[in-house]
Amino acid sequence: MQVQPYLFFNGNAEEAFAFYRRVLGAEVTEMMRFKDAPESPPPGAIAPGSENKIMHASLRIGSSTIMASDGHCSGQVEFKGFSLSVDFPDEQSARKAFEALAEGGTVQMPIGKTFFSPCFGMVTDRFGVGWMTIVLP
Structure with missing residues (x-):
C-alpha cells in the first residue's frame, strides 16, 4: 500500500510542473489533458476554455510520486494543513x-x-x- 499526494492547482499545473522540473529535477511520467479524455467532463466540472488544462498527471521526484491536476480550473488554490x-x-x-x-x-x-x-x-x-x-x- 502507498499513500501519494494529489495536488489540485486549479489552472496552473503545467507551470508548476515546469518549476518543479527546474528546481527539483522532477520528471513528468504521465499527463492527460481534459481534451484527451474518452468522455467529456460533465457540464460545470471545469471552467469554459479549459480543454488544454491538465486532467491528471504524475510527477516523479527522486523515488516519490506526486499526482496532480488542474482540477476545476477555477484559479483559486488553497494548499493548507500539510507540507x-x-x-x-x-x-x-x-x-x-x-x-x-x-x-x-x-x-x-x-x-x-x-x-x-x-x-x-x-x-x-x-x-x-x-x-x-x-x-x-
Whole structure:
C-alpha cells in the first residue's frame, strides 16, 4: 500500500510542473489533458476554455510520486494543513533546492541547523505548496 499526494492547482499545473522540473529535477511520467479524455467532463466540472488544462498527471521526484491536476480550473488554490518533505544527501543540495523553491514564495522557517538536522527549512512556493527541505543526520 502507498499513500501519494494529489495536488489540485486549479489552472496552473503545467507551470508548476515546469518549476518543479527546474528546481527539483522532477520528471513528468504521465499527463492527460481534459481534451484527451474518452468522455467529456460533465457540464460545470471545469471552467469554459479549459480543454488544454491538465486532467491528471504524475510527477516523479527522486523515488516519490506526486499526482496532480488542474482540477476545476477555477484559479483559486488553497494548499493548507500539510507540507511535502524532501530529504537531501547534503547541505549544498538542500540549500540550492530551498532557495529555488523560495523564488516567488514565502519562507516559513529559514534553512539552517536544528537539533534534529544539520540543515532544515520550510518554505511555501509560488504555487502555495508547502515544502520542508531536510538533510537527515
